[in-house]
Amino acid sequence: MAEIPKAYDPAQFENAxxxxxxxxxxxxxxxxxxxxxxxxxxxxxxxxxxLHLGHALxxxxxxxxxxxxxxxGFETExxxxxxHAGIATQVVVEKNLAREGLSxxxxxxxxxxxRVWKWKEEKFPxxxxxxxxxxxxxxxxxxxxxxDEGLSRAVTEVFVRLYxxxxxxxxxxxxxxxxxxxxxxxxxxxxxxxxxxxxxxxxYKLKGRDEYLAVATTRPETMxxxxxxxxxxxxxxxxxxxGQTAILPILDRQLRIIADNYVDPQFGTGVVKITPAHDPNxxxxxxxxxxxxxxxxxxxxxxNDNAGKYSGLDRLDARQKLxxxxxxxxxxxxxxxxxxxxxxCYRCGAVVExxxxxxxxxxxxxxxxxxxxxxxxxxxxxxxxxxxxxYLHWLENVRDWCISRQLWWGHRIPVYYCRDCNQITVxxxxxxxxPGCGGGHIDQDEDxxxxxxxxxxxxxxxFGWPDKTPELEKFFPTRALFTASEIIYLWVARMVxxxxxxxxxxxxxxVYIHGTVRDANGIKMSKSLGNGIDPLLIIKNYGADALRAxxxxxxxxxxxxSISEKTFExxxxxxxxxxxxSRFVRMNLGDYKIRADxxxxxxSLEMPDRWILSRLTRTLGLINNYLSGFRFSTAAKAAYxxxxxxxxxxxxxxxxxxxxxxxxxAAGSAQVARECASFVLLSILKMLHPFMPFITxxxxxxxxxxxxxxxxxxxxxxxMPLRYINQQLEExxxxxxxxxxxxxxxxSDLDVPPSKKPRVLVRCENPDTAxxxxxxxxxxxxxxxxxxVLASIEMAKPPLSASAVIPGAEIFIPLEGxxxxxxxxxxxxxxxxxxxxxLEKIQKKLNNSxxxxxxxxxxIETEKEKLKKTDxxxxxxxxxxxxxxxx
RNA sequence: GGGCAAUUAGCUCAGCUGGUUAGAGCGUUCGGUUCACAUCCGAGAGGUCACAGGUUCAAGUCCUGUAUUGCCCACCA
Numbered sequence: 001m002a003e004i005p006k007a008y009d010p011a012q013f014e015n016a017x018x019x020x021x022x023x024x025x026x027x028x029x030x031x032x033x034x035x036x037x038x039x040x041x042x043x044x045x046x047x048x049x050x051l052h053l054g055h056a057l058x059x060x061x062x063x064x065x066x067x068x069x070x071x072x073g074f075e076t077e078x079x080x081x082x083x084h085a086g087i088a089t090q091v092v093v094e095k096n097l098a099r100e101g102l103s104x105x106x107x108x109x110x111x112x113x114x115r116v117w118k119w120k121e122e123k124f125p126x127x128x129x130x131x132x133x134x135x136x137x138x139x140x141x142x143x144x145x146x147x148d149e150g151l152s153r154a155v156t157e158v159f160v161r162l163y164x165x166x167x168x169x170x171x172x173x174x175x176x177x178x179x180x181x182x183x184x185x186x187x188x189x190x191x192x193x194x195x196x197x198x199x200x201x202x203x204y205k206l207k208g209r210d211e212y213l214a215v216a217t218t219r220p221e222t223m224x225x226x227x228x229x230x231x232x233x234x235x236x237x238x239x240x241x242x243g244q245t246a247i248l249p250i251l252d253r254q255l256r257i258i259a260d261n262y263v264d265p266q267f268g269t270g271v272v273k274i275t276p277a278h279d280p281n282x283x284x285x286x287x288x289x290x291x292x293x294x295x296x297x298x299x300x301x302x303x304n305d306n307a308g309k310y311s312g313l314d315r316l317d318a319r320q321k322l323x324x325x326x327x328x329x330x331x332x333x334x335x336x337x338x339x340x341x342x343x344x345c346y347r348c349g350a351v352v353e354x355x356x357x358x359x360x361x362x363x364x365x366x367x368x369x370x371x372x373x374x375x376x377x378x379x380x381x382x383x384x385x386x387x388x389x390x391y392l393h394w395l396e397n398v399r400d401w402c403i404s405r406q407l408w409w410g411h412r413i414p415v416y417y418c419r420d421c422n423q424i425t426v427x428x429x430x431x432x433x434x435p436g437c438g439g440g441h442i443d444q445d446e447d448x449x450x451x452x453x454x455x456x457x458x459x460x461x462x463f464g465w466p467d468k469t470p471e472l473e474k475f476f477p478t479r480a481l482f483t484a485s486e487i488i489y490l491w492v493a494r495m496v497x498x499x500x501x502x503x504x505x506x507x508x509x510x511v512y513i514h515g516t517v518r519d520a521n522g523i524k525m526s527k528s529l530g531n532g533i534d535p536l537l538i539i540k541n542y543g544a545d546a547l548r549a550x551x552x553x554x555x556x557x558x559x560x561x562s563i564s565e566k567t568f569e570x571x572x573x574x575x576x577x578x579x580x581x582s583r584f585v586r587m588n589l590g591d592y593k594i595r596a597d598x599x600x601x602x603x604s605l606e607m608p609d610r611w612i613l614s615r616l617t618r619t620l621g622l623i624n625n626y627l628s629g630f631r632f633s634t635a636a637k638a639a640y641x642x643x644x645x646x647x648x649x650x651x652x653x654x655x656x657x658x659x660x661x662x663x664x665x666a667a668g669s670a671q672v673a674r675e676c677a678s679f680v681l682l683s684i685l686k687m688l689h690p691f692m693p694f695i696t697x698x699x700x701x702x703x704x705x706x707x708x709x710x711x712x713x714x715x716x717x718x719x720m721p722l723r724y725i726n727q728q729l730e731e732x733x734x735x736x737x738x739x740x741x742x743x744x745x746x747x748s749d750l751d752v753p754p755s756k757k758p759r760v761l762v763r764c765e766n767p768d769t770a771x772x773x774x775x776x777x778x779x780x781x782x783x784x785x786x787x788x789v790l791a792s793i794e795m796a797k798p799p800l801s802a803s804a805v806i807p808g809a810e811i812f813i814p815l816e817g818x819x820x821x822x823x824x825x826x827x828x829x830x831x832x833x834x835x836x837x838x839l840e841k842i843q844k845k846l847n848n849s850x851x852x853x854x855x856x857x858x859x860i861e862t863e864k865e866k867l868k869k870t871d872x873x874x875x876x877x878x879x880x881x882x883x884x885x886x887x
Numbered sequence: 888g889g890g891c892a893a894u895u896a897g898c899u900c901a902g903c904u905g906g907u908u909a910g911a912g913c914g915u916u917c918g919g920u921u922c923a924c925a926u927c928c929g930a931g932a933g934g935u936c937a938c939a940g941g942u943u944c945a946a947g948u949c950c951u952g953u954a955u956u957g958c959c960c961a962c963c964a
Contacts, residue, residue, distance in 0.1 A: 008926080174962090192961080199964085217964060230964095264963055272964050280962045341961080354962085386891065390959070393890075397960090485891095485959075520898090522957085553912080554899070559892080560957085562899060569926070570912065576926045584923030637901080637911080652923080741930095748930040754919065785921075785929080838908050845945085854944040859906055866907070 004586045004702050008579035010543030013698045018132055026070075026713050027137045029077030031470035038074035039475035040066055040508075041459050042138065043483045043491070044146060046085035047123050048092050051130045053525060053563065054484065054517045056535040057555060060548045061514060061632055062482050063136045067690035068627055070137070071717040077475045079462050080131060080138035082124055084147040086451030087181060087189070090409040091347045093119050109408050116409045120145070133536060135544050135693045137713070142471070144462045146454040147411065154461035155454050156414045156428050158502065163426045167363045168403075170415075170424075174280040175402055177355030178345040179301025179315075183406040184359055186450060187399065190343040190352050197340035201269065201333040202326060204229060207245040207254065213238075214333055216268030218340050219278075220326070221319040223248065224307045225296040226255055228274040230285060233259035235270050249331040250322075251308055258289050277356040295356050299406075315353065360404040360413060360447075368395045370500035371493060380496065383512045383630040384558035387488060394489045403450045410448030417443050456494035459507035466502075476503065480510040480630075488513070512630050515560035522562055538568050545692035546571035552636040552691050574640060575695050578688070581648050582699045585677050588659040592671065594678045594703050596710055606658075606669065608779055609676040610726060611733045612651040615642065616680055617720035623687055636691050643684045650737060652677065654779040678703070683718040732772050735808065739773070740783035742804040742811055747785075749827050750802055752815065757787035761812040763795035769808055786813075803828070803880040805873045810880075825884055832877045835870055842867045 005012075021027065029039065040062050045055055062078060070076040093116045094104055104112040124145065131138060144151060162168040176185040200220045203212035213229060229246050231238035238257075246255045255274075262285055263272050276286030276293040286293055296306045303310050303318050310318045326332040343352040372395050374380040375388050382388045404413060416425040423436030433440050457465070459481075463472040477499070483492060492511055499507035517525050525532045538547045549571030555561040605613070619642040626635035658673040681703070689696040689712050700712040743760055752758060760780070764770040773780060773791035780789045795812065797803065802813040802824050845851055846863055 004923095006923090008924090215964085219964085262963085267963055275964095279964075281964075282962095284962090384892095389891065393960075488959090516958090556900060559900090564899095566913075567899085573924095573926045577924065580924035580927085582923085587923075631903095634901080634903095641911085648923085649928090656923095744929060745931090748918065751918080754921070754929075757921095834908080841908075848944065851944040855906080859945090862907070870908095 004579070004583035004699070006583065008576045008695070010545060010575070010694060011540070014133075014135075014539075014544055014694045017694050017697050018135065021137070021711065021713060022140070024711060026711060027076075027078070027139050028141050029075060029139050029471075029475060031474040033075040033474070035073060035075035037077065037474050038066070038069040039077040039079070039478040040480055040482070041079045041462055041478055042081060043481070043487075044081045044083035044144075044455065044458065045127055046088055047082050047120050047127070047145075048085050048088045049527070050123065050126050051535060052517075052527070053533050053535055053538075053551075055130075056134055056538075056547060057514060057517060057551050057561070058482055058484070059131060059134055059136050060551050061512065062480075063134075063548075063693075064552065064632055064690040065480060065627070066137055067693060067713065068717065070713065071686065071689065071715060073716065075474070076137075077142075077471075078136070078138045079142050079144070079475075080128070080136070080140065081144035081146070081458075081462060082120075082127055083455055084120070084145065084410065084451065086405060086410040086448065087183065087185075087347050087407055088451075089116060089119065090407050091181065093409075104408065113408055130536060133539050133544060135548065137693070142462070146451070146458070150464065151454055151457070151461045152411055153428075154457050154465055155411045155449065157466045158453075158457060158498070159414050159449070160426055160428055161502075162362060167366065168360060169363065170358060170360050172356060172358050173361070173402070174278070174283045174354045174356055175359055176343060176352045177297075177299070177357070178348065178350055178352055179297075179299070180348045180350035181345060181407075182299055184355075184357065184402055184404060185345060185352060186402055186452075189346050191346045192341050192343055194339050195342045197338050197342070199268065199336045199338035200323065201335070202249065202273075202331050203333055204246040204249065204255070204273075204331075206241070207247055213241065213246060213257075213271050214269040215271045215273045217273055218338060219319070221303070221307075221310070221315050221322050222275040222278045222296070223273055224251060224303065224310065224322075225275045225277050225294045226253070226273045227276055227286065227292045227294055228255050228289065229257045230260045230263050230272045230274050231257065231270060232261065232263040232265045235263070235265045237265075237270060249326060249329065256289075256291070258285075258291075260285050260288065278354050280354055283356070293356060297353060297355060301350075301353060316351075359402050360415075362401040362403055364398040364401055364497075367497040367501055368398045368493075371395055371496040374496060374500070374506045379509065380506050381510050383510060387485065387511070387513050390485070391488050391493055395493055401450070403453050404445075404447040405450055406446075407448050410451060411454060413445040413447050413449055415445040417445070419443060452490055452494055455491055456498040457502070459495055459499060460503055476507075477505050478508045480512060481508045482512045482514065484516055485513050486516075510630065513558065515555065515558065518560050518562045520562060520564035525563075533563065533565060538565070541565075542568040542572040543575060543694070545575050545695045549574055549636065549640075549692050552632055553640060555633055557631055557633050571692075574644070575692060577644060577648060578684070578692075578695060579699065581643075581652060582681060582685075582703065584652065585659075585674075585681050586703060589674055589678070590662075590670075592674045592678075593706060594682070596682075596704055596707050596715065598675070598679055598682070600675060600679050601672075604668065604672045605676060606672060607729065607776060608651055608654040608733070609672060610724075611729050612646060612676065612680050613720070613724045614726045614730055615646045615651075616683055616718075617722065617724040619646075620683070620687065620718055620720055627690075639684070639687050639691065643688065647680060647684060650733070650783065651680070653782050654736075656782055657778050683720075685712060686715055686718045689713065689715075735769065735806070736773070736776060736780055736783060738806045739809065739811060740780060740786075742806050743784040743786055743813065746802045746804050746811075746813055746827070750815070750820065750823055752813075754785045757785070758813045758815060759788045759790070760784060760786045761795050761798065761801075761814070762789070762791035763797075763810040763812070764791055764793050765808050767793055773809075797880065797883055799883070805831075805876045805880075807869060807873075810876055821884055825881065828877055828881045828884075832874065832881070835874050835877065839867065839870045839874060842870065 066076050066078045176190045178185055199216050201214050201216050203214045205212050226248050241257050242259045244257050248255055274282045274285055276282050276291055277295040294306050296303055298304045302314050305311050345352055418434035419441035420439040421437035423434050425431050459478050460476050463476050495507050519525055519531045546568050550568045553570055554567055622638045623635045655673045658669050661670045685696040685700055697712050701708045770791040770793055777789040797812050798814045800816050802815055804811045
């Protein structure tokens with residue numbers, strides 16, 4: 001019989017095991033299966049770059065759930081894929097081009113897009129490979145990309161449908177403009193930060209009068225686009241000026257002075273310059289008052305001809321020069337320091353400019369309603385629950401979604417313009433002739449769609465929508481979505497909206513929001529900071545299971561995990577423990593062969609066997625509960641504790657002699673121990689498999705030589721009938737464990753070397769305990785690292801012995817010649833002191849008449865019981881202490 | 888300016904619906920080459936549960952306020 005190799009070396013087996021899973025087709029979901037479906041779609045990673053630790057966390061969580069459900073007998077489908085990530089990818093590729101001294105304009109649209117595709121062809125397989133290394137059980141036969149043919153068709157279909165329904169419109173609006181990326185940004189793509197800036201006070205002369213009105217502004221250069229001044233209609237200071245005309249300094253443009261409630265009299269001077277083309281508020285004011293909108297910016301952030309002599313300058317340079325001129329000509333009153341909230345491009349960091357342009361929008365209010373109702377009615381749940389507030393806040397205040405982007409990488413907007421008659425056609429395919437005039441001069445809209453316009457369809461477009469496919473039928477709606485909180489608005493809420501609009505149902509029932517991975521200093525891991533950890537490096541150094549188990553064990557539910565490379569030792573050590581324990585069981589099997597479907601003969605089980613089965617049954621119940629409630633970390637810890645403490649430290653230690661006993665007389669007992677140890681080990685492998693798929697599969701194969709063809713991945717999830725839970729047994733073994741601990745502690749305190757193997761005498765309070773201990777001397781000896789054990793109700797304390805008290809029993813360890821009286825006295829006194837403090841605490845409680853009057857009877861009873869027991873223990877400690885005097 | 892979360896041992900975190908002497912891992916101290924595992928085993932030290940009030944017989948756990956940290960949202964020029 002082959003033994004399990006001594007060293008746990010994950011690199012030896014991980015790749016081969018993954019290949020085998022693939023070859024067996026275990027991960028492929030079958031739409032024609034009769035089993036109940038359980039599906040998850042991956043949050044498609046951006047094709048911008050390879051995966052980081054955050055992805056490892058995100059995907060491990062999904063894999064744990066999917067593997068658990070697969071073992072539970074569901075038809076599972078975990079659909080993988082990658083996102084084209086519009087602006088993000090375009091920017092990355094442009095930066096790459098820049099190193100060759102080229103811009104995208106040097107290449108032209110077609111060649112540039114080809115270049116991005118090339119990037120995608122490179123990164124895509126790398127990302128897939130990483131997911132495989134991590135062990136993700138994705139259905140690779142259904143891998144999708146947001147710009148592949150099918151998904152592009154879905155995008156066009158959705159655009160056309162929404163347009164025809166009146167939910168997509170084209171309009172002139174103030175949008176966020178990135179002068180470096182040369183595109184519109186949605187509000188969600190603009191990052192806001194406080195910056196130290198200035199508030200400039202400028203005076204505007206009134207027409208035909210020698211009076212001035214002072215105006216405060218943070219962006220003085222925008223005055224070149226002013227078309228009015230505004231005051232609050234209730235502001236007594238300025239009422240008299242309403243309807244008059246002011247003169248714009250430098251350009252001498254005539255500005256109406258209007259009244260609008262938007263103006264806050266408390267802020268600045270109470271007079272606001274109105275620049276309709278470059279401020280969203282001013283735009284609104286201009287609409288109300290029918291003001292002219294003068295655009296002073298070019299797309300690249302330089303000023304245009306409307307700026308007069310400042311034309312051609314960058315807006316920030318122009319600001320300096322203009323302020324200088326205002327100062328010289330006496331228009332500048334003062335400059336104050338001011339904390340400004342500045343918007344910057346989330347991709348390139350450039351200062352975003354409010355910019356008047358013609359864009360495509362989605363009307364969001366009607367789409368938001370069912371998405372709000374879904375959460376209110378409980379059809380859609382968040383874990384942790386508090387995220388519903390974030391979700392609802394956004395949906396309830398949702399604004400129309402600007403979906404056009406002036407980029408080259410993305411889905412082209414399916415809108416066609418006739419050069420001859422200006423007719424607009426929105427269609428799935430380019431019309432050959434204009435439906436309006438029959439002419440053939442047709443241009444497609446130059447812009448592409450926001451990247452989220454494809455990802456909001458992800459849960460159903462990936463299954464073939466708009467076609468009615470068997471996959472869609474079987475696996476949609478999906479069950480759970482795993483993501484970080486940053487994209488609750490950008491993605492999660494929009495998926496819910498799209499699903500209700502096009503599928504009439506929510507896309508998933510549970511949203512699990514996990515934290516963001518931070519480094520040991522609590523700083524968010526990011527590429528730019530260089531504090532990231534490469535998952536592949538961790539896999540190389542520690543193994544994929546160590547990576548996964550560590551992430552699961554240390555990631556607090558719903559909070560950010562702090563992770564350093566050392567974190568992965570936890571998982572690695574645990575994997576090693578599991579390996580070693582399996583090896584130990586394996587080497588003691590003799591001729592016994594484990595079968596995957598092995599059953600236990602309950603009748604022949606001995607006490608430790610029945611105990612570990614009781615513990616196993618409880619643990620499985622806990623894990624099922626935790627996983628059902630998306631409490632992954634708690635579930636992982638329960639499995640970890642059971643495997644390490646109950647199974648390795650206590651059970652295996654207790655049965656060691658039985659396992660190793662080769663005498664004929666012990667054959668039966670030894671065989672039962674082998675069977676039970678094997679059975680529980682198999683259960684441990686199964687319960688750990690979702691968390692640590694590789695090592696559990698590897699050990700599975702080593703243990704089940706004859707059935708090496710089977711995979712643990714498709715084994716049924718372990719289930720234990722509740723009758724295996726045995727409270728009395730757990731208490732008895734609890735007594736044994738406490739006894740052993742007391743012996744070990746005494747020996748350690750008194751510097752008795754373990755090799756000494758001292759005898760242990762136990763004076764029990766009742767005969768049952770004594771009988772139980774005498775019946776299980778071997779177990780006690782093994783756990784206590786002691787010599788002979790003898791228990792009775794009238795055990796005499798031998799002279800010169802160490803003593804200890806546990807509930808229900810006193811322990812004496814004869815140590816003739818070894819014991820240091822003073823040491824032992826000190827031990828007992830310390831113990832006594834602790835018990836006295838405890839006693840005092842209980843007494844205080846019981847002396848409180850309010851407590852006695854109000855607390856439930858059972859609580860009072862347990863307190864009284866505690867008092868009694870502690871009192872007895874103190875008495876025994878005192879006696880044992882006294883017995884030390886005179887030596 | 889709003890909202891959300893967090894604050895428990897040196898570090899990272901458990902502690903569910905209030906009631907056994909507040910736990911784990913790492914680190915630390917001491918002791919161990921017992922033939923599964925030194926990626927291990929055993930023992931110990933280490934906590935006024937951020938602060939201040941309150942509810943209660945009883946609060947780490949519930950309420951209010953404060954402080955600190957982090958995140959999200961926000962068109963006051």
